[in-house]
Amino acid sequence: MADRDVKFDVDRIDRIGIPEAILCEGKSPEQIIAGIDQALRAASSVLLTRLDPDLADALSPVGLDYDAQSRTAIAGTWNPPSDDPVVAVVAAGTSDLPVAREAARTLAFGGVASREYPDVGVAGLWRLLEIRDELCTYPVIIAAAGMEGALFSVLGGLVPGSIVALPTSRGYGVCRNGEAALHSALASCAQGIVAVNIDNGFGAACAVRRILNGKNSR
């Protein structure tokens, strides 16, 4: 009966080059399983996001490749991408890593290798400056930062590639669950930075896939 609650969009991969994923928050185990079933009828694997450990336990009979830190899982069979990274995932602080890794896992699920550069907040500017040349070689960078999000602007003045700002809800008081970081990304004095929703590592990775989709057109 839960099957009637779900209409997995199996053709999405054909339309936009990225498959639908299953956002687990707010769904019952039965509904998630129905989604997995519908997805696996059309493809060999499907990505699950925002899957809390308790819910992952409830789903364990299905057989998932679950990663607790990023709260992502993959159902079905898949192979991680090669070691040659085409995307950099930069994180301002250690506590931004869960969100950054949701992005990295989503990229990996789509066959895109990435490399992580953790804890490079601007209060210790040297940490960012010493990897600047390396960062300049990437066509696209995902930058995860909470608190005031100053990382986005500094990065924007240093590298020529695309910068997908991924604000996180890290911080308290005026951080307002990531709103301060989001506003810093959007109001940046550095040109051409784009943003996704707070804590939306999945969306940041999808944005990267769209950019890579377009590399061979026109």
Added chain:
Amino acid sequence: MADRDVKFDVDRIDRIGIPEAILCEGKSPEQIIAGIDQALRAASSVLLTRLDPDLADALSPVGLDYDAQSRTAIAGTWNPPSDDPVVAVVAAGTSDLPVAREAARTLAFGGVASREYPDVGVAGLWRLLEIRDELCTYPVIIAAAGMEGALFSVLGGLVPGSIVALPTSRGYGVCRNGEAALHSALASCAQGIVAVNIDNGFGAACAVRRILNGKNSR
């Protein structure tokens, strides 16, 4: 003396592949002229944004290519790009055009040709569906929309390329000067949409340039 107030970042083009521009809002004519002088010492032309007609008049002795609708001007000598568009600029309503054209002018100043698709709001969905195949050929689309910004999500489900959501301040009441449209872009159920600040046509174009910068790397 105004020259001391301004430090035009002439090397930005070398660092990030996009030159600094002069945001005219909040500057005096003398300060803008100082910026133009510094810029033209290092390059053949410079872009001015958010230049209101009155201020443009005050600057007319400098010799500007001024466009009133987009409030942009170019000082120095430049040539518009060829007719072959690599970017689509989609606008939900007629009153989103000033912002959309700031994006198009910024692209043109950077040598990037674009094509405009005006008045394709989702209340008349056929207007968007009939250009869908054409839109699918672009590596990147700038989508300008105010009010509720539903265009972003519908577009996101239809095309594979990058979508840079450009929310505009069009609308009243709960639109809150573009905040409702911005939130629709960021909270979109369609995957991988990215956003720039409200009314920031210049920033949307710079984001596109970063994407195009990266097309030949890695």
Added chain:
Amino acid sequence: MADRDVKFDVDRIDRIGIPEAILCEGKSPEQIIAGIDQALRAASSVLLTRLDPDLADALSPVGLDYDAQSRTAIAGTWNPPSDDPVVAVVAAGTSDLPVAREAARTLAFGGVASREYPDVGVAGLWRLLEIRDELCTYPVIIAAAGMEGALFSVLGGLVPGSIVALPTSRGYGVCRNGEAALHSALASCAQGIVAVNIDNGFGAACAVRRILNGKNSR
């Protein structure tokens, strides 16, 4: 003693054609029972909303027809309506269903049959377009959506009947517990959409009853 805390409005059905219901949130079991008693003295049944499972357990001696997903219960005797639906209840995503079902249950309690169309979010537009003709036959549609709420506007451009937008608190970050979806409904570029409070499935159903109340007047 709890009986003195409650003044159930038994005449409401006569005044406005819809009976009062008991909103359980914030009430003690004793107060809820007092409300049920007062209601059943004047009518054969009464609807309870926002009744959490624990509280429902505490009330089980009363004898309730409880539905956990919608958190609604009916005390007293009642008969569900016939199978012939006069209202469509459309939901953008699977996790909007609890709120959608609160609406459907409230309609059913009032003798109004409805039909549910789940998981028709605009990121997979075909899901909505393939039921468009069917939706056009309804005089009124309840549309439940969280996140960015783009469903409201797309629906508004496709069907002639009344559209009661029911924003849900599904989503995170800029969704702000349903505020983004609510603003999308109110700022819609599609004409004549009306909205109820976030997660207020009960209110959406009551609005439908008012519309149906009016069908035979003037």
Added chain:
Amino acid sequence: MADRDVKFDVDRIDRIGIPEAILCEGKSPEQIIAGIDQALRAASSVLLTRLDPDLADALSPVGLDYDAQSRTAIAGTWNPPSDDPVVAVVAAGTSDLPVAREAARTLAFGGVASREYPDVGVAGLWRLLEIRDELCTYPVIIAAAGMEGALFSVLGGLVPGSIVALPTSRGYGVCRNGEAALHSALASCAQGIVAVNIDNGFGAACAVRRILNGKNSR
């Protein structure tokens, strides 16, 4: 050339039973004239909203039936509806009338007669109670109120028909340009009230047309 900026949705009347109108705010006179031209090629008349007096003067060669208070105009030929009202338009205060009249004019343009009940704010409750029986005969009421919007709830407890709450930006301080009134409509303790955007008299009227559209279906 402005003609290319506009794509008037001439088929909307066939799809949803309400024609597109021209929202003048943010458009140039040339763009508005282009819209009128496109509209009148398909229909005998078109409605213009949010048309300020200065802009109306600039458009006077077109020949408009302009109403300054509601800032609406009609281009082309039309006939007002009969005197027999099917909709009540209730206004809490005298300064809510411009918005209320935008609703009434929009209804009239669509052939729907309405009757206005001005200045019936709840601080003088007798003004509302003495027309209660009359209001109960309408299938639908548009209620315009700014400030705290208590009118919506009181009305909701008194009449059985549909109530379209039309919050206005009247008031200062915590009124926040109509947000307090809007929230009162949405959070109302009275059941089944629906709301449109602040100051959106046009939208309230379109909502009524959708309700009337549905009167003869199913």
Added chain:
Amino acid sequence: MADRDVKFDVDRIDRIGIPEAILCEGKSPEQIIAGIDQALRAASSVLLTRLDPDLADALSPVGLDYDAQSRTAIAGTWNPPSDDPVVAVVAAGTSDLPVAREAARTLAFGGVASREYPDVGVAGLWRLLEIRDELCTYPVIIAAAGMEGALFSVLGGLVPGSIVALPTSRGYGVCRNGEAALHSALASCAQGIVAVNIDNGFGAACAVRRILNGKNSR
């Protein structure tokens, strides 16, 4: 040692005619006991507010007259006031009672008798109208309401005495934890309504005491 953390303002009763009370939220049991000790050295009793049941249990050795619904307690010896009420405490809904009773208990502690009128929300207007004459005899009324707070305005048009609006956090969505009700009180079309903070039953009672303080001056 906790005694050094607290400086109970024992002279407040002399300065402003109302004693300090102990707000328990955010204090440790030791700090609360230190406050009680300091207070009882100067007076025969002291009021505790926002005292949750668990914390009340921890304090039970002190000997408290605890009321769970209002989360208030009195330490020391006291006598409730006579039965002759000088203040009316009106509540819009049953779930506003905890806050209303905090006000009533605070009044009683100060020797002021009050009478409670529960569940008189404006959706059933007759409940309020039938007690109107009685309410007109009070010099001051405390009105507790959550949701949209329309009660404040209706009451304000009916009675001549002081109305202290006491918004509560009851409701969801746009209620924003009582902000909608608070704004309704402040933006009321009825004249001369005053408001205290959301859920601040204690403050409403203190405001009443100030009013009664002034009855015999000038």
Added chain:
Amino acid sequence: MADRDVKFDVDRIDRIGIPEAILCEGKSPEQIIAGIDQALRAASSVLLTRLDPDLADALSPVGLDYDAQSRTAIAGTWNPPSDDPVVAVVAAGTSDLPVAREAARTLAFGGVASREYPDVGVAGLWRLLEIRDELCTYPVIIAAAGMEGALFSVLGGLVPGSIVALPTSRGYGVCRNGEAALHSALASCAQGIVAVNIDNGFGAACAVRRILNGKNSR
């Protein structure tokens, strides 16, 4: 015809002991004149508030006693109250005076004498402390303050009478047009302070009249 737009509530004085006044903002001169006419048919005078100088000029044929600073006028015949003040009107800064004087004029129109204590902000605490004894003799004080509104709390710890906090929109940045001052009044650590809407001098005076109304009851 404007007469139909207005329904002056002539009986309000009998119901609540305070007459209706005419809020001029958002009304046309014709509508204001209609209101004056209706009011003067039932009483000898009527108060007008928020009357800007230009509008006052347009109304000059009516014969008004106009005060530009408080933007109030009185139509008809009236006599100012005696010199013996029963209310203190305290203002934190010189620029709070327009709002404070709206309160004083409203009191005077109602026959209540008040005395003004200007420029007593807490940054120069001695200014307040040196009038403390005098302020303690008043049954009620209106305190007008913008910026951070600290005056409300300091006053609240010093005097026993009623304190009606009248936040003003004076200030910039985080003052948010008076919201910071309003929140200070409502969140005050001093007990029993009540607040009216930002810049609502009229409302503060009406609240005082309600308090004075109640002095002789019960």
Added chain:
Amino acid sequence: MADRDVKFDVDRIDRIGIPEAILCEGKSPEQIIAGIDQALRAASSVLLTRLDPDLADALSPVGLDYDAQSRTAIAGTWNPPSDDPVVAVVAAGTSDLPVAREAARTLAFGGVASREYPDVGVAGLWRLLEIRDELCTYPVIIAAAGMEGALFSVLGGLVPGSIVALPTSRGYGVCRNGEAALHSALASCAQGIVAVNIDNGFGAACAVRRILNGKNSR
């Protein structure tokens, strides 16, 4: 008579080491002149802030040293400080200069010399890095920035002295008149940054004077 509206706090200089200034916004010319008179009776000069050019013209008979860019004036006789700066005033962009100069003028009026470093936004990081060693020699730096305010954090990681963040209202959209910059200052990942209100150059200078006041104590 305006003299009664003003109570200039002539002893403030003795209490806190900084004299009161006259905030001109919201005051009449007569009130400002009264303030100047009271101030000059006790001291040789007084500072005026937020004095718009038109108002400055109206005050010209008084004899002011007026600076249009910072909207400050000094009445009476004074001498600028020596050339040896003890404070650095850093500005992220050219349009932050008016606010930065209000700070510098306030410092100069108090006898404190400062040096201005304009247009050092982090998008061109070299501009800041090349003055880093010089900035490290100052005990205190005022940093003025609008937009996203990333300057505050970068500076905070580079220099050991006090950093008074002075957010400005420069920017649009999510900048929200300086709120984004303010939040960046407060949520900064760099340690020990303090903030003043948006556009409050005067307050930033006073904070510096407090810091300098304390240099010789304890």
Added chain:
Amino acid sequence: MADRDVKFDVDRIDRIGIPEAILCEGKSPEQIIAGIDQALRAASSVLLTRLDPDLADALSPVGLDYDAQSRTAIAGTWNPPSDDPVVAVVAAGTSDLPVAREAARTLAFGGVASREYPDVGVAGLWRLLEIRDELCTYPVIIAAAGMEGALFSVLGGLVPGSIVALPTSRGYGVCRNGEAALHSALASCAQGIVAVNIDNGFGAACAVRRILNGKNSR
């Protein structure tokens, strides 16, 4: 592996005179231990903040000097400063003490002695006035206050030293988790008050260290 997640900025003490600390919120025990290890390789001790008791228990093998009230810990060896305080830490209420003590502990870790003045809220003004002379001897005061934060302004009018306002999240309703107190600090009518983020006792202490850093320069 957690060691790769962390890049402790060991040189910060040399650059800005304050060492990096470990903000524990959002980090795993392994990541915190990795941070401690990196820190202790370069220095004899490191400060941990926002360390909840459960997490402190999990870290107990490391050997921490843990203080539960302030949720701070020190790893490594350290000596508290002498008894001679150079900083005053003032708290408006008892429940502001946890935040105030985070500041005091951070100062102590840095070798700066402070003295605490608890429960001096302005509702009992004498508590503050009786310590005024003592407070005037400090070069810098940290003032912790929640609710409406009036303490900041009163203090600002009484003492000449630096005042670092430390807003706390104490309070409910319009306090909005400390926003009301923060706004009071920033909008203060008292000159030269500076603010840090809500509940940021650590940041307040670091600001003091910057001020003390600067005492011997220039």
